[in-house]
Amino acid sequence: MSTFLKTARRRGWWAQPQNLRRKEASAVFKSLHMKLMLIMLLLITSLMAVVGAFLTTNVSSFYIDSFREQMNDMFGSDVEADGVALSKNASFMSDLLSAAEAADGANQMQDILDANAGKLGIDYRTRNYYILDGSSGAVLVKSDESDTTLTATPNLLSALNGKVGDKSDLTADYMDVAIPLSGGENGYIIYILDSRATVSSLNSQLFTIIMQALVIGLLISVLFSYLLSKTLVGPIEKVTEGAERLAGGDFGNKLPVESPDEIGILTGTFNHMADVLQDSLNAVENERNKLDTLFLHMTDGVVAFDHDGTLIHCNPAATQLLQRSIPKETVFDELFGSVYPLAQILTLQRPNYADAEMMVSDKTLELYFAPFSDKASGGVLVVLHDETEHHRSEERRKEFVANVSPELRPPLTNVRSYAETLRDSGGDIPQATADSFLDIIITETDRMTHIVQDLLTLSRLDAGNTEMNFSRFDFGASISSVVRANALEAKRRSHELKLEPAQSLPLIFGDRQRLEQVMMNILGNAIKYTPDGGHILVTAGTAGEHVWMEVSDDGIGIPEKDRDHIFERFYRVDKARSRESGGTGLGLSIAKEIVERHHGTIRLARHDGPGTTVRLTLPIRLEDLQA
8 A cells, every 4th residue: 555655645646636646546557566556465365264164164073083083983973783782881871871771761761871981071051962752862971961852853753763863064163973772672862962062153263363464465475575675676667757758858867777677678678779769760860860850941842641642741832832831631522533533543553643733823733643552551642743944945936036037037037138149139139229239238147246245145144144244333434424325316316315314413433334324225226216316314212221213205005905014025016116226126035034033123114105105123232133
């Protein structure tokens, strides 16, 4: 019980709810401490019970055997001759037979029995004699002074039938013997009855002694079993506590090996197991961290399902590609059931896999399905790859070929035509006409050169290979320089070119040459696409941490349907007029790429009336771009 209280106190047992206390109590009584103690208690109890039963039975048997031996010695009840008992003690039986012949035979036999009471064991309390009439069984004389009524026992009935009754019954609460005697015409029965009270008293004393010995034995067994259980269970408890710490992830504490016996070997093996387990867990943890990092940062989406189609794992890239949240209760059919059936994927044998395409909003996803186990406990792994950029690149390539071909074909055709004309003329063409043809060839060649140069510029910008020479320069001075450079062309076309800058514009950080190229393109387009005699206004200013420049004209303007496409490559509102003016359709695309490299914007601003307003916005501080 002390073990139980100690365990209960250590676990805070009494402070727990009743149902938890019952579980804890059940666990305590199932502990090895209690089992060893109960085994010892049961062993001692069983041993004392066997000893008690053995002693009680043997005492009863001994007392019965002693009774029968006494009666046999006195009456010779084990030998009969013609129905008359022949005694080993001949004088005793001869006296009884002589007394039986007398008229007052019962009284004389009483005297003889009283004289031999010691030999017969008559104590007048538990063992008495009775002299009965041999015919009727009536009691004539008795040693028992109490008013006792005799019971017709089997031995007494045998004597009434003329036979010696000396049969013993171990289960009866008495012992008796009945001896029939005949003397002349008289017949008597000498009946010795023992109530076995002595045996019962002796058994009671034995029971008391056995119970006292049992209590003392139990106390000694509890003490020794507790010491034995502490000796055996103590190291096991330490191993158990070590296993609990090990299960909690504490691999640092080693168990002391206190003995070279089996417990010590178990403790050493446990320490070795802890080291091996820690190494294995560290290796598994490293691999898991690698996989988690891989899944977390990889650009392809990964989604895993078990054999029943329930979600197991999903990395962030998958949620981004699918453009939806993927809770834990998501199933395969909800995401990919319409693309590929789960049952068909599970039938695939590794390394085979299935692929399919899936459209999510404006993205094109390439899906790869593969089973990750051949067993029924396996599942399906789905890898999602974004093919949108690849498709767009393919579309751009096709679009590029489709756009470049019409741009290069007319100048090439013109060059070839005029060159063939000059070759085939044989000198018959006037010099002025020949010079005119050569001017056209040179113009078309310059046009093709401009197209190629613009394409190379865009290609470098796309690849990030164009070097930018960042420095701090005067934004207002650059605007004035660009306006002065275009003033002559504007005057030639009778335009009114006007500059209205702010009173003071800050220095900005950027590539001055590239930004002035953007300004030249914006202002040049305004001059080109404004009919002669038009008006062009250039304004500039600051807005917070940004500077801006706007170029407004009252030219042909841009239709609403073309405003969203004006910065696309080779896109022109009036293709015929653009070619006549020498435009390639790439200027605004190049301008947009340069501005975006400066973290700025270029767009069509709101314009009232005919014409167009283009707004350029740039940040003032961009030192981080230089890095």
